[in-house]
Amino acid sequence: MTLPIVPPLDRAAERGLRALIDGKAKPSGSLGRIEDLAVQLALIAGSVTPQAVRARLLVFAGDHGLTQAGVSSYPSEVTQAMVATLLAGKASANAFAKAVGATVTVVDAGVAATLSEHPSLIAAKVRAGTRNAAVEPALTRAEVQTALARGAEIGGQATQDADILLLGEMGIGNSASAALILHRLGPAPLGDCVGVGAGHDAAGLARKRTVLEQAAARSAATAPLGVLAEFGGLEIAMMVGALIGAAASGRPVLIDGFICGSAALTAIRLQPAVRDYCVFSHRSAERGHGLMLAAMDARPLLDLDLRLGEGTGALLALPLTRAACALLTEVASLDDVLAGRL
Template identity: 45%
Template sequence: MKSFTINKPNHDLHKEIQHKIDFKTKPLGALGNLETIACRVSAIQQTLNPELINPHIVVFAADHGIAQSGVSKYPQEVTYQMVLNFINGGAAINVFSGQHNIELKIVDAGVKGCFNDCPSVIDMKIAEGTRNFANEPAMSIKEAELAINRGAALVKEIAQTNCNIIGFGEMGIANTSSAAVIMHKITEIPLNLCVGRGTGLDDEKLVEKCKVLEAAASKYQPQQPMEVLSTFGGFEIAQITGAMLQAAEERMVILIDGFIATSALLIAQAINPAVLEYCIFCHQSDESGHKLMLEFLNAEPILKLNMRLGEGTGAALAYPIIQSAVNFMNEMASFESAGVSNVTT
């Protein structure tokens, strides 16, 4: 696996950034979380005049062997069918990314089936789905490393288009199972608090899902983050992990989506904690474990809309709010420039 050199933003500029924010024509702190976002983007870009250039969302799709153990409400072929839906512009992420002028890329990280007649799908397939981790590790360490490297290479290519803000979505039937066990192993939060309903399991099926995942989690005791990823992960989760690490190396703003994407971040930050300095958390998923994931990362999301769709939809919906934070930083008058009296002392 390639090594990632991630330099933390220089916080010496923070006082100047905060001074600029505080002396806009408003009471101190009156723009609330927008001020926090403006400060984060400015720190990442190391400037008092941040800008968002050529925003991208990349959706990675892959199948999961654990789906064979009945942990999902939908059959495995839905992964392939949904990729076709992305290609045809019919998914929620197509709507939201188009609405906000975000470049959307679709990646086959490991879908069961081929897309030879679909040039708009980026072929980064590792295999046609992972193995069933109820029986054996989902992938080898070599496959996990290859997936990370491919995700990183794609982001490096995107960075050459001057893109400086990027989000990652996913599609993969049963990937909430992978994400839940990764969460359990990285955070040490009890597994029953990590497992959710995924695509909408009823109470009976949720109990069955928990039993399958509890048996699998107790079967293996991986110690290192790459071992956790290779044992329980998906090819899309692994490629997102590499993509996030590379995005941080490129000093991009990283838009963190929901439960699955955050599970990739758990692996990424375990490999290199500096990646967190480049992240903006876009929304809190309605998948039950996501709130605890965010608490573990000391992260406050921009939105809470009771969504649990994935695809990068939360990142796309949060993007215009981040735009607003950057715009007030650049365009809002200061007390001095507007000739407005500041607070009396």
């Protein structure tokens, strides 16, 4: 398997970009982190006129064998039902995408069901869900490599008609896999990585912790590909590939919450330059997300107590990326204002 190589950003232009922004008709630094975002987007684009008009959300879907052990309060069948809801245009992500002007594409990475063809569905299934990571490796190395390669192809192709990509996911049980990934790749104590996911009560959360302790004790993997193989999931592995493919194609990628963050963490551990292309949309209410963000030296744009997934947080942050672009392309310079050249 050969993934595309992500080049680090050439920061030679950063000082000039800062000077350009400081010269706008506003006090220096008065737009705070939006100015930092504008610089990042311009460096990625290699232009003082970056764009984020054409936005595409890729929602990667997959099932998890860990649900057999009770790590989720919902059965695996909910994954298929929510994919159908997304394809019908009736999920939260669809509503938010309509509100901010983004297109939505669902990617079947490993749903444990046969999905009907749909114009907004990419059929990329590697297998029908992962194995139960509590008792055996979730995936083989070959399955991980297939997921990464398909994800890289999907991510690269999506940039052909998109200025910016957004990553989202749907998969019952995937907060369990994400917690194990953070535990090993953060690294971080497992107990600090495990949260309520889609909504556990105290007994359910205790059961989830016990199962994940069992999974973690089964394998000592710490290398990115080994961690993906041991703990899954297919939608996470495919998002890793998609992020690498999009970054290698020179596009910024808006990262959603805890699950997408686990894919970003894995991609960064594989190719550190990927970090330059990530825009972290929000701080999730899921336990462990703060540790995950810290492991990537990431400051998210929003903090709204979200924990849904589907790319909803990334969609809500999309207008901020467009505003950052507009700062460079639409705001007059102070010199022009003072000279009356408007």
